[in-house]
Structures are given as C-alpha cells and as structure tokens.
Amino acid sequence: MPASIMAAITFLCVTVLLMILYLRLEEAYLRIRINRRFNGKKQSPKHRRKSLEERLWYKLAYPLGRLTTPGDQETLSALRMRLNHGGYRASSAVALFFGLRAGLAGALGILTLGWVLWSKSSPLLAFIPAGIGYQAPAWALAWSIKKRKKSIFRELPDALDLLIICIDSGLGFDMAIARISSEFSSITPTLAKEFELYVIETRSGLPRGLALTNLAERNGSFPLNSVVTVLNQSARFGTDIADALRTSISSMRKQRKQLAEEKGGKVAAKLTFPLVGLIMPALMIIILGPAIINLIERFKHGF
Known part of the structure; x- marks a missing residue:
C-alpha cells in the first residue's frame, strides 16, 4: 500500500476519533448546564464533596487527638495562634494536630518495628520513623504558615490598590473591604477570605479598630500588621486613609523590589x-x- 494512502487513512481515523471525543464532551457539558439550570449550583449527593467530619482520617485522628491533647493552656494557646496563622481556624484543629502527631508516630513506629523484628535488626531503628511521624505535622504547619505569609505579602499591595480605587470612587472603608472580599477573590484569594471575616465582625457590631487588630493577629504577617497600625492611627488622628495606604503600598513595593534584587544577587553563588x-x-x-x-x-x- 502506498505511503500516501496510509497517511490519508491515519488522518481520517484520528479526525473521526477527535470528533467523537468532542461530541461526547459537548454532550456532557450540555447535560451539566441543564442540570445546573434546573437544580442550581448545588451538586447531587453522589458528586458532593465530603466534608471534614465525613472523612476517614478525621474520624481516626480527632478521637485520638482528644485523648493526647495536653492540659497546658499556654502550649495550647501558642499552638492555636500558629494554627490561625496557617489558616486552620476550625474548633477541632488543635485536637486534629495532636491526633495526627500521635497517629503518624504510632503507625510508622509499629510498621518499622515489625520490619525490624522480621529482619532481626536493632529495635532502636523504630524510633527514627516514629520521631519523623511525630514531627511531620509541625513541619507541615510551619510550611503552611510560611506559604501563607508569602501569599499575603504578594497580594497585599494589589488589594490595597483596589481598596484605594474603591475609596476614591466614593465608597466607605467598610464597604470597600466588602467589595474586595466579594468580587476580587480570584485576584487576592487569601486576603479576600480575611476581609470577609473582617466584614462579618464589623457587621456583628465589633468596632473597626478591634476588627482590624483581630485581622492582624489572625495572620501574623508583619506587612499586614503595619498596614493595620497605619489604618488605626489614621482613624485616630483623622488623616486621609487613601494617602496613608499609598505610603504603605510604596514601602511594600520597594521592599519587594529589594527582595527580588537580593535573590538575583544570590543566583551567581547558587549556580x-x-x-x-x-x-x-x-x-x-x-x-x-x-x-x-x-x-x-x-x-x-x-x-
């Protein structure tokens, strides 16, 4: 068979397969649109995402965490603050943390001990995986805190720019925060959730200064803490909020530029x-x- 006929047959087969795939995907897309039109955005129970309480690891870790949680209130308060900085605000976060610690340490230690006994090695080797499992939740929490603070540092100048635009267009401060939290979640996802909590607190009757202080303490970010201090001082002395925010934005962008230059200077040594x-x-x-x-x-x- 000539090569041209083989190429034509291959082209036709690939084209037919792609058309069948396209028609199947279009049919599935239309079915989803019709389902949403009639049922709204609620998902069916079959495709509903499991909540935290319905997951197996939660059912195992939470009771174990309640048994292993220490009674020292200072330790619990410090851990609860770190969990808040990492974005874990659920009431069961502390118990889950200690439950994961105990569960991972016990599971890895028992598995390693079984392997050690089977291979007739030293039983002391089981303490190394157990220690790693015990420290793994703390390492994961530290990584989550670091990542979240970087995200806040990256998003804060853009969020403040949007806040200034809303204020200059005639909105009040609280209304501007509410507008950012509802409409700019794709641009500043981390801060949009924090601003949403701020809006909930102010609408529930909490004073603006206390709500801003809670916003800074919840996240533990130094740039956000500086902005909150500037806003509280501006409200106390009656100065223009937009001018104070412009000064903070300029300082943060200059700091970001200096950090970028510092990282660029380290490239030669790292290479x-x-x-x-x-x-x-x-x-x-x-x-x-x-x-x-x-x-x-x-x-x-x-x-």
Whole structure:
C-alpha cells in the first residue's frame, strides 16, 4: 500500500476519533448546564464533596487527638495562634494536630518495628520513623504558615490598590473591604477570605479598630500588621486613609523590589555548585577526552 494512502487513512481515523471525543464532551457539558439550570449550583449527593467530619482520617485522628491533647493552656494557646496563622481556624484543629502527631508516630513506629523484628535488626531503628511521624505535622504547619505569609505579602499591595480605587470612587472603608472580599477573590484569594471575616465582625457590631487588630493577629504577617497600625492611627488622628495606604503600598513595593534584587544577587553563588558538579565534568570530558584516547592508543602501540 502506498505511503500516501496510509497517511490519508491515519488522518481520517484520528479526525473521526477527535470528533467523537468532542461530541461526547459537548454532550456532557450540555447535560451539566441543564442540570445546573434546573437544580442550581448545588451538586447531587453522589458528586458532593465530603466534608471534614465525613472523612476517614478525621474520624481516626480527632478521637485520638482528644485523648493526647495536653492540659497546658499556654502550649495550647501558642499552638492555636500558629494554627490561625496557617489558616486552620476550625474548633477541632488543635485536637486534629495532636491526633495526627500521635497517629503518624504510632503507625510508622509499629510498621518499622515489625520490619525490624522480621529482619532481626536493632529495635532502636523504630524510633527514627516514629520521631519523623511525630514531627511531620509541625513541619507541615510551619510550611503552611510560611506559604501563607508569602501569599499575603504578594497580594497585599494589589488589594490595597483596589481598596484605594474603591475609596476614591466614593465608597466607605467598610464597604470597600466588602467589595474586595466579594468580587476580587480570584485576584487576592487569601486576603479576600480575611476581609470577609473582617466584614462579618464589623457587621456583628465589633468596632473597626478591634476588627482590624483581630485581622492582624489572625495572620501574623508583619506587612499586614503595619498596614493595620497605619489604618488605626489614621482613624485616630483623622488623616486621609487613601494617602496613608499609598505610603504603605510604596514601602511594600520597594521592599519587594529589594527582595527580588537580593535573590538575583544570590543566583551567581547558587549556580556555583551545579556548575562545578554538572557542567565542569562534561566540559573536562569533552576537552580532555581526545587527549586521553590519544595517550591510550600511544601506550598500546608504543611511542
């Protein structure tokens, strides 16, 4: 069979398969749209996402955490503050933290102990995985806090720009915060949720200054704390909020630029190890390879 006929048959087969796939996807999309038109955005119980209380790891970790939670209130208060900084605000977060610690430590320790007894090694080796499992939730929490603070630091100038635009257009401060939390969640997702909590607190009767202080304490971010301090001082002394926010935005953007320049300056030092470890051996092989082969040939056949 000529190659042109084979190419034509292959093209037709691929085109037909793609058309069938497209029609199936379009049918599924229309079915979803019709379902949403009649039933709203609520998902059916079959496709509903499981809540936290319905998940298996929660059912195992929460009772274990309630048994292993210490009674020291200072430790619990410090941990609850760190959980707030990481974005874990549920009432069961502390119990889940200690439950995951105990569960991971026990599971990894027992599994390693069984392997150690089977392989007739030292039983002391089981303490290493148990310690790793015990510290894993603390490491995950520290990583979550660091990631969230970076997200707030990245989103804060843009959120304050939007806040200034809303204030300059005639909205009040609280209304501008409510507008950002409802309409700009895709641009500033982390701060939009925090602003939503602020709106809930102010609408429930909490004073603005106390709600702003709670906003700063909930997140533990230094730039956000500075902005809250500026806003409280502006409200106390009666100065323009927009001007105070513009000063804070300029300072934060300058700090971001300095951090970017600092990271750029460290690139040369960080490239030293890949250069020496990866590029230099290949370069030396390319340069010295022919000379080494020539020497080997000379030693074989004599000079």
